[in-house]
Amino acid sequence: MKQRIENLLKTMLFCWAVAGFAASLQAQTVNALNPEIDFGGNSLNYKGEKVALGPKAFYLDGSLTDEQAARYPYVFNTLQDAVDNLTDGTETEPMTIYIAPWVYWVDDPDDPAVRVPKEGSSTPFGMEFSCEWLKFYGLSNAPDNVVLAANRGQTMGSKGNFTLFNIKGNGLTAENITFGNYCNIDLDYPLNPKLNRPKRGSAIVQAQLIFSDGDKVLARNCNFISRLNTGPFWGSKRTLFDGCHFESTDDALNGSAVYLNCTLDFYSSKPFGHTVGTGAVFLNSDMHVLTRGSQYLVKGTGPVALVDSRFDGELVDYLGWRDLPATEARYYQYQVKLNGDSVFMDKNNSFATVDMTGKEVLKAYRLNLDGESFYNTYNLLRGNDGWDPMGIKDLVEKAAAKDGKNYSMLPTMLQVKPTRQKLETGKDSLLLIATAYRFGDFELDGQAISWSLAPEFKGLVKLEVQKDGTCLVIPTNEKDETVEVIVNASTDAGLESAAVISVAPSFLPAPAFIQKPTISNDGNGTLTVNYKLDMPYEDQSLISWYRCSDAKGSNPIPIAVSRFNKPMKSFQLSAGDIGWYLMASVSPKHLRCHPGGPETTVYAKAITAKDVKQDSKIVIPNLGNMATAYQPQVLPGFWALDSYAPADTHEWYWEADNSRDPWYYGPGINGAAQDSGLVQNTKGARLRYEPVGDSFGDMKISFTAVPSKTAGQGFSSARAQYMDIGIKMDVKTMTGYALRLVRTTKYGDAIDFVFMKYENGVATPISEGVSASCYRPNCQITVATKGNKLIAHAENLFDYFSEHEESEVKRVVDIDTTIQPNSFGGLSFQHTGTVGSGATLIKDLKIEWEE
Template sequence: MKKAILFGWSLLAILFCTAQQVKSYQSLDPKQPIVFGGKYIVYKGDTVTLGPKAFFIDGQLTDAQAAGQPFVYNSVNKALDQLSNGTEAAPMVLYIAPYVYWIDNPDDPEVRVSENGEPPYGKIVKCDWLKFYGLSSNAGNVVLACNRGQTIGAKGNFTMFKFIGQGTSSENITFGNYCNIDLVYPLLPQLNRPKRASAIVQAQLIHCNGDKILARNTRFVSRLNLCPFVGGKRVLFDRCHFESTDDALCGTGVYLDCSLDFYASKPFYSTSGTGAVFLNCDITSHTGDNQQFFTKANGQVAVIDSRLTTPSGTYLGWRDVVPAETRNYQFNVTQNGKPALISKKNPAATVEMAGKPVLDAYRFEYNGKVIYNTYNLLQGNDDWDPMNIRETVLAAAKESGKSYIMQPVQLLIAPTRISLETTKNDVTLTAQVVRYGNYIFTGDTIKWSVAPDQRSLVRLKISENGSTCTVTPTNLNDDTRQVVITATTASGLQAASVLTVAPSKMEAPKFSLAPSIGLMNNGKLHANYKLDMRFKDQSEVTWYRCTDANGSFPVEVAVSRFDTPLLAYTLSPGDIGYYIKVSVAPKHLRCDAGNPVSFIMQTPISAKDVKATSKILYTDFKNLSTKNQPRVIPGFWTWEHFEPAGNDPRFTANKESDAWYYGQGSEGAANMFGLLQGRSAAMRYTPVGDNYGDMKLTMTVAPFKTAGQGFSVAPLYMDVLVKFDTRSMTGYALRFIRTTKYHDAVDCIMVKYENGQVTNMSEPVSTTAFKTSCKITVEVKGNKILAEATTSAPNSTEADRPGVFPAIQMETTIVPNTYGGFGIQYNGGSPTLVKDLKVEWK
């Protein structure tokens, strides 16, 4: 009996303590109180009974308090470990009180490393129909956080979440990666945390692989590679906010009533399938470089009833270089309050939907209100209607007599970029009409056309319903032309295919005079030959150095490019003692190159034949051979792949092609021609002779990266080699290296090579000078090595800060040597175009 009484009193005491704990509970946000009753919560008048599909989470709770109640947690991670699958009708819901919840421990010094080729994740969650519900209408009050990024706390593009499952959703939540931005939390300033680093690196939020992904009143904040629910098939962002730089947004998302802050010019790397849609959005551009694009690569974008706020004079485009196939859609777009056409310089890329039925797929008016047709966009084949507007859409359709559902948003043509030859081959183009979410639509009749000035170049044969179009080339001109085939639907959808149409090819011309080499008095060799033809000569003329008159051990040294024969070859000291060979592959604009015919000089080049000074070497690389040539030979260039020990596998050289090539740059080097490399490459020049004094190297480069960071990730770099022994890999270099200190600057360091081992000789100097065009000078005078780097690019306001210089001037003491070699060791990932190079030996 006594035991029973004692047990009763104990039970009452426990219940009393529990009641007191719950009674004293108060949310961090007193304006939106939460009643926590242990087994239930009350929020905005709604009572939620906690259970296996309804968890309550508050970071204020102690471990003991949380442990005292089932389905109650003080950590999001702990709750995620106890999930069970929900359903569309009854999801698994996490009710989260205001607080900052770290998904990855910011104080853990261990570097996160990717596994199985995937990024390092803070948390991988497998659950169908999981919902994050913040218990505050201010999404900034409920923060799910991490603060790691590429090279800053992680090796790889750190990503906070990977969700595996259908129907993931969020409401009243902030997902933030605070690697490069400060965490400011006004409700409890003790939870504030400064950004981990100033250098903006790939710091991601959410990957997912499900369908029916929904975010409402959710904030997604980071900078580079934001990744808000990237990977979802159908994704709706309703009244969400985004902050990002490049390669950031979800390319399969519908953005409704959202606000977006762009801190760089290409928020999408690319979009996927039917692409991204902006409906009634406010977009603010903070790029500061007078260009705001949407994508870096391909993909469809539609912008409707949206307002862009940009710095004055900013150009709006879909991407920096717009392919002729691009067709994107807009309606009622303004820039700084004035009507704007996106991609003015490429107007064919923009379909203005005003007055076209295709606009109904995105928005229409009903009862004096604008209805954004998310039902049409997201309904798929399973009638998904996250905005609950189905009945409104059907009523509007009944009243207007129009159809507002199952309306397509994309027209595609395949293939494209095909080469055709008159009388030889044709191509059948296939059109496909697609509803949003990549659902094939049938029933539309396709119309095909070609511009009037191109009609003589092709003949079109269209199938009965227009789904296919066979294109037969009929080019009777002498030159090859580019032809754009356009397809349209009655609703206003457009697509294009770009074809290269050549006239019928002829046999390569015959030589009426076989090739020979003439030695000119000005120190040049001239290729002499004649072709039996009426066309302009486009022969491929290639020059070699050989070790004897039989043409043994030929090394290619100079080549023709861009259909212009290299008839003259300037002799240099490196030619002395070699037998020069010329090879001519006959060609004109209506034929492929024929079999080459060669001529070899029967006497070697002597010193008196060379008029060029041995003290200066200049090249713009236009006709320099860049074929892989790994040998170190005096007077020759060494071209090879470069793989530093311990290099990131993502930046391994592609050895199926030459390490270097001459061509056109893109991004920061757009519209420029020069020497280019893959992800990593080495080139060195070995001068003739063994005793060199002072020397000076000057070159102009154009990095593809536009912000001044130079290379793909830290610590990738470029070394400019001087006073260098190319055999032993010994000498000096100026290193340009990306670090984790800045996102818009590189460090410059003087380094010493000794048998291939590199050591620093100076303190680093941070600069924003590594932007197009960047002039680099490295000079050796006695026991001093001096370096300068300047740029013609305008300096940004952000870059004008202590410790970061718009240009560099460096000087370091060295031990003099007699070497005269130079070169570039490139391990940068993202390419840098080398426009020209000049070396002077004293």
């Protein structure tokens, strides 16, 4: 009897355990955020379809407890655990992660540690892994409900441009997913507000999403959310975004992709840093423009095509491909609209735009069959293996059969090489090759090419079309001037391209000196080099001026040079010339010859104070003729030019490069493209001037700054990129004071103005930073000392728009601080930012001293 009771109790306990387990399992079957998900442990039912979980099918649900997830081998509650168990998929059986609604942090947002790149890399990643044919599948029609997130960016939680993923492998696919870097954007998650998270900061810094090196990459119904450097599958090959949404500022989008039925929010004017190969294509897409004035697409080079695409924006008044398209660049459009009205892209540079209306090339992008239009994504993405992510191959082949043509091998780009070459009449020739490419950089042979010249170039070159379709360019310029010629190439379908060639007449020998150079002193503070050349042309000789230690021209130091074919025959003496012998070097040249060998001459006497008529207390340097070669010597009256990496920038792993000239004089780029001035040519470019004299009182420096950046951020990033204007400096020891203009993490459209104290090259802030939006082209800046006060003023000549209140971001800077006066009189410029698009052009420089 006792044994029967014990057996009965065991049976009851087993039944209770089974019932408890069943109850626990039943509690897991309903997903609280999406009732359409029915999770059964080893399988998944979603919208009535059953998915058996297994080695190639994982279920990821962040709402599961660790205990619940641990019960099943293919169920996970963190993305990290799922990725740790991935195996390669195939095209027919991809490795799929089915993801329930939740916010999945790729990187722990609560970890205070700063993320740094691995050794040998410049980019810190949240997750790095390899997997062939991987698919992220969000279990919700709304991609906002399935979020893969991080919240780090350059200088905000990371050192380097933090990126969520670095995924290697072909066939990467994502559906119904939001990839978001919430460094500068609030994460709002209405399904579960407990998962909301505020942004790290308002400054727009480089915060990226996904690197991918694979081919056949597909995103469908996905969001890509960041701002600067969004990076949706950067590095991928054939890529399709189908019905996706993007939010971005500059340098953000994938430059080798097809964007089909997409929506894009542009928070600044150049969403592509550049495009790659055959470029980017927009089909039936909508761009919401939140910028003012001109909206461009590309900052650098590379093609773009727009088909049936629309722009809208309350404040945009011009659409262009890039601010200054290259003469040989071509972009394609069909039915583009701005605020509902048809628009011709880049009308101010109309040569760059090919309107495909009525041209056969349109069929590479858009086809008609039985009165219905559809987009020819098969032609764009098929490559050599027939990839057809939209499943339209049959439609394309039906249209092709009906018209008796092949609509799946149509090129989208024509490229002529070489370009930007120089030819001399009677001496040189150039063979041009035009190559057609299908989208994805697949070269296509057999295209008939037509070569042509505009009427204004007839007689300057002769074109000889070869049997293989190439074109031999023979210069025939009989003018005296060198002329830029454009050779056009085209196909019957409507593809276009060009080569730009500088065509010179036949060069003559350099002219001989009838009278060799000598230097005269006019007694009014000016030396003039006098010479005569045997030629009928205008003089374009290259003249350089040097200070030398003796009348033989020993130890010459360059101080001034000719530029832009204008000989610098006269040199105005200054206090820096006193005690030195002045030498001029003349290389004879005119517009039809190369420079001849230089002849030098040295003024017979050392310069004395009586020779100098210039006020030594005011220096307005002739920047247009300043020698910009590397010259590190600090000497009274000399400009020292070098590249230098200050100690407070060393954590960013860069070194000064003095292998080339640190500065150049000429036009800048982007926002400074219309100006000429002194521009940094290397990162760390430094300019120092030590005046003549032993002791100096108050001092004033004024100049106009023209940054390449136009949004007010001044520099390329907030990683210790700044420009210091040194005043009252001993420039040998770098001791004195400076006004620092620095990009910070506070704002993406303003910089800080901060006073610094220098002691033996080490700079320390001596004032609070004042944020200002005025550091855009043309910003007038003055730095001065008055007794124990250091004073700075900055304002812009133009009325730029700023969204900030004056209380938080100033339009005009007026700041001062108390200092300990010194007797130094040197000035310096130290630029630690990226050059090119991050450089600042300097003009109208004036320096004043008091006793």
